Amino acid sequence: GAVVSQHPSRVICKSGTSVKIECRSLDFQATTMFWYRQFPKQSLMLMATSNEGSKATYEQGVEKDKFLINHASLTLSTLTVTSAHPEDSSFYICSARDGDRSEQYFGPGTRLTVT
Amino acid sequence: GDSVTQMEGPVTLSEEAFLTINCTYTATGYPSLFWYVQYPGEGLQLLLKATKADDKGSNKGFEATYRKETTSFHLEKGSVQVSDSAVYFCALSDLGGYQKVTFGTGTKLQVIP
Numbered sequence: 001g002a003v004v005s006q007h008p009s010r011v012i013c014k015s016g017t018s019v020k021i022e023c024r025s026l027d028f029q030a031t032t033m034f035w036y037r038q039f040p041k042q043s044l045m046l047m048a049t050s051n052e053g054s055k056a057t058y059e060q061g062v063e064k065d066k067f068l069i070n071h072a073s074l075t076l077s078t079l080t081v082t083s084a085h086p087e088d089s090s091f092y093i094c095s096a097r098d099g100d101r102s103e104q105y106f107g108p109g110t111r112l113t114v115t
Numbered sequence: 116g117d118s119v120t121q122m123e124g125p126v127t128l129s130e131e132a133f134l135t136i137n138c139t140y141t142a143t144g145y146p147s148l149f150w151y152v153q154y155p156g157e158g159l160q161l162l163l164k165a166t167k168a169d170d171k172g173s174n175k176g177f178e179a180t181y182r183k184e185t186t187s188f189h190l191e192k193g194s195v196q197v198s199d200s201a202v203y204f205c206a207l208s209d210l211g212g213y214q215k216v217t218f219g220t221g222t223k224l225q226v227i228p
Contacts, residue, residue, distance in 0.1 A: 041221075044204070046216070093159065103161070106161075
């Protein structure tokens, strides 16, 4: 079946530093990838949609200069949280859509803690 | 815009009890409907889906029927197990899933022995 991986699974960083999270589709080509953020005991909120080779489309209220998304290839998208602050601590989940199918496949998530 | 409303949790059931988690939606057009499950510390897994009215999605003993007339997609299971303890998310997506997925707030299920 289609598998999406994320790396790292957990990361702790100091306030003011930047953190990069990778999302990979392991056995299919993902023309579109989505990045979500999940707050404790809440649902997933879509942050942005990225298409391979083009700029990401950000949802309203999401700072594009703070959450940099790069979809450099059909199997890799990265989310960089720049100048992280404690309020950025959250669970970040990516999903990838197989170009030939409509279903989205979710990664296992990355727990970011900013101290 | 599109939205999904699901019953608040947590829901606590004894093993082998019957489960219903209500979900209703608002959407333009004809969305596809999904139930995702999130086990503690893990990402989301697709549990089941239905893409058109009257379709029934089923998996691992769970079922949900796409009811267009009541805009609902309630999740049911006849006999829950401790291993079913997780958070369940109802979701929709337009155009068969090609568009972004809109999630409900999630319902935590705890099954006790």
